[in-house]
Amino acid sequence: MFALDVAAHTGPWRLRHPGEKALLALGLLGCAVILPTWPGAALAGSAAALLLVGPARVPVPVLLRAARMPALFIATSALPLLVSVHSPTRLGWNPAGVGVAVTTTGRAAAALLCLLLFSATTPLSDVLPRLVRLGVPSAVTEVAALTYRMLFLLVDSVRAVREAQAARLGYRTWRTTYRSLAGQAGAIFVRAFTRARRLEEGLAVRGYTGSLAVQVEVRRLSPPFVVATVALLTAIVTLTVLSGGRWR
Known part of the structure; x- marks a missing residue:
C-alpha cells in the first residue's frame, strides 16, 4: 500500500x-x-x-x-x-x-x-460506494475500484520480478539491465492479463449481474x-x- x-x-x-x-x-x-x-x-x-x-x-x-x-x-x-x-x-x-x-x-x-x-x-473505499448514491453509474465506480485494486497487485508484481532479476545479477551492466527491463515488462503484462481473466471468471461464477453489493458504514x-x-x-x-x- x-x-x-x-x-x-x-x-x-x-x-x-x-x-x-x-x-x-x-x-x-x-x-x-x-x-x-x-x-x-x-x-x-x-x-x-x-x-x-x-x-x-x-x-x-x-x-x-x-x-x-x-x-x-x-x-x-x-x-x-x-x-x-x-x-x-x-x-x-x-x-x-x-x-x-x-x-x-x-x-x-x-x-x-x-x-x-x-x-x-x-480512503478511496469510503468515496466510491457513496458516489453511487449521488447518481454516479455503478459501472464507473466498480471499474475505478478494480483498477485501484489491480494497481497494488501490479506494484507487488513489479517488486517481486525486480528482486528476482536483481538476485540473478540482472542489473549488473547496461546490457543486462535493458534485457531485464524488457523481460520485466513482458512478465508484468502476462501476470496482469492472467489476474484480470481470473477475476472475470470469479465474478461470473459468483453470479455477477452488473453491480457489486458493498456494505457502506453509516457515518x-x-x-x-x-x-x-x-x-x-x-x-x-x-x-x-x-x-x-x-x-x-
Missing part, C-alpha cells in the same frame, strides 16, 4: 464523513482556482498545508513524497513561460512571462495542496466541522476581496 493510502487509513480523520472532507478540500480548491493568486490562492494553499500537518496529522515526509512528481510537473510547465521564441533557432528571455509563471505556479501549488488534503485523509456529518469549514472559506473570500487582489 502506498504511503498516502496508509496515511488516509490510519489518520485521525479516517472516521469522519467523506462529505465533510470533500466540502473542506474542494471548497479550498475552488478558492485556489477562482480567487486571485494573491492572496486568495495563497491563503487556500496555506490553509490546506496547515490542516494537513496539524489536525490531520499527515507526516511531512509522506506529503513531500506524494507531491514530488506533481511539483516537478508544475515547475517544468512554468519554464516555457519564461522564454520567447524570436526565430525557429533562437530563444530569448521573456520578462513579461515572469508574472504569469509565478501566478500559474502559485495557483497550481495551492490546488495541489488542496487535493492532497482530501486524498491523504479519505454522521459533524455540524461543528461543517460550520468551521464554511467559516474558513468565508474568511478566505472576505480577506481576498478586502485586500483588493487582482482577478486573473
